[in-house]
Amino acid sequence: MIRGALASLLSLEPDIDVVGEAATGDEAVAVAAVTRPDVALLDIEMPGKDGITAAGEIRREVPECHVMILTTFARPGYLRRAMEAGASAFLVKDSPARELAAAIRRVLSGERVIDPGLAAAALSAGPNPLSPREREVLSAAVDGSTINDIAARLHLSEGTVRNYLSSAIQKTSARNRMEAVQKAQDQGWL
């Protein structure tokens, strides 16, 4: 519904044409490859492939296409990854709707559009401190699985899982698994 509403609104702008819509990351890449638009506007949380991965693929397959990320969550790690994937803009859904069309025009003219406060947060927070394995294990813990479950799912020993979780807990300066998951998530580290 949101996508549809935004598409309708953007269509009303005289200088903007909406050439396609997609519900998933993979679909977005496919549509972009065919329609070769000037701008792709992507959400991050999507079924299938996430928006940042999709952004990277679109940049590779359609280099002349500017990729913009529009997301609900202002997470530093998201911004960082989006930039690394070659995004031209990072917008948060709670800015006024008027700004969307304006941002698209600025991106088309070659500018990059990023919320200054969020940029500061991303820089001051530093890069993701979690090692790939720690990230993987912590991700496997988000649903409340027990250590044993995680060990089985990742083909690791229980002790190893405990160690990774322990170090993730310390790196996030959390007090237990649950807090670690929360903190990591809201930094955009997962």
Add this chain to the structure above:
Amino acid sequence: MIRGALASLLSLEPDIDVVGEAATGDEAVAVAAVTRPDVALLDIEMPGKDGITAAGEIRREVPECHVMILTTFARPGYLRRAMEAGASAFLVKDSPARELAAAIRRVLSGERVIDPGLAAAALSAGPNPLSPREREVLSAAVDGSTINDIAARLHLSEGTVRNYLSSAIQKTSARNRMEAVQKAQDQGWL
């Protein structure tokens, strides 16, 4: 942004006037009390007061106003509570945007609009099995607080908190606190 976009779209409909917007639950109640609209369209997750509570208050203060809930999450418990609060419609954000205006018209003509699948889920899931206190304790646990924190925050003994959590874990047929929180949340029980 979403609210703004939907408002703009609805304004384009010849028979619909948008008479006010609000960012929080309390604000929504205040605006409704002043503008006395035919329809109030509310989200559930909002800063301040949640949309279901707001719905109840609007029904009491402006009885001729039909309240509609438009939310991201199709949680049975949400639907149930919305109905108990006197809502006339329960829409999920992933239905097409076209349907929104149609639903508003149907509500105005006295109909109730509810996704049939969700209604079935709500009925088959039965009512919230958690006692008020269990709900309270489980809610206090969502952020990963330790048992001691929760006990302090709620002025309870640690043992009592453990007991409530334990029974919440069993009622949700979860395997630990975290799973209980997740299951309860996605049933809309918190």
Add this chain to the structure above:
DNA sequence: GCTTCGGGATGACATTTGTCAGACGCCGGG
């Protein structure tokens, strides 16, 4: 009047976590 149920508490117990200290192998940078 008795029973049931929810709220609140205690104490005991088994399990699960979280922490630490090692150990080994691999790889990449000085």
Add this chain to the structure above:
DNA sequence: CCCGGCGTCTGACAAATGTCATCCCGAAGC
């Protein structure tokens, strides 16, 4: 070539968590 970091594992230990039985109280229902 050696060191550090990462991945993996183990064993040991303390603390937190989950479960149970049992108790007390007050309110509601039969």
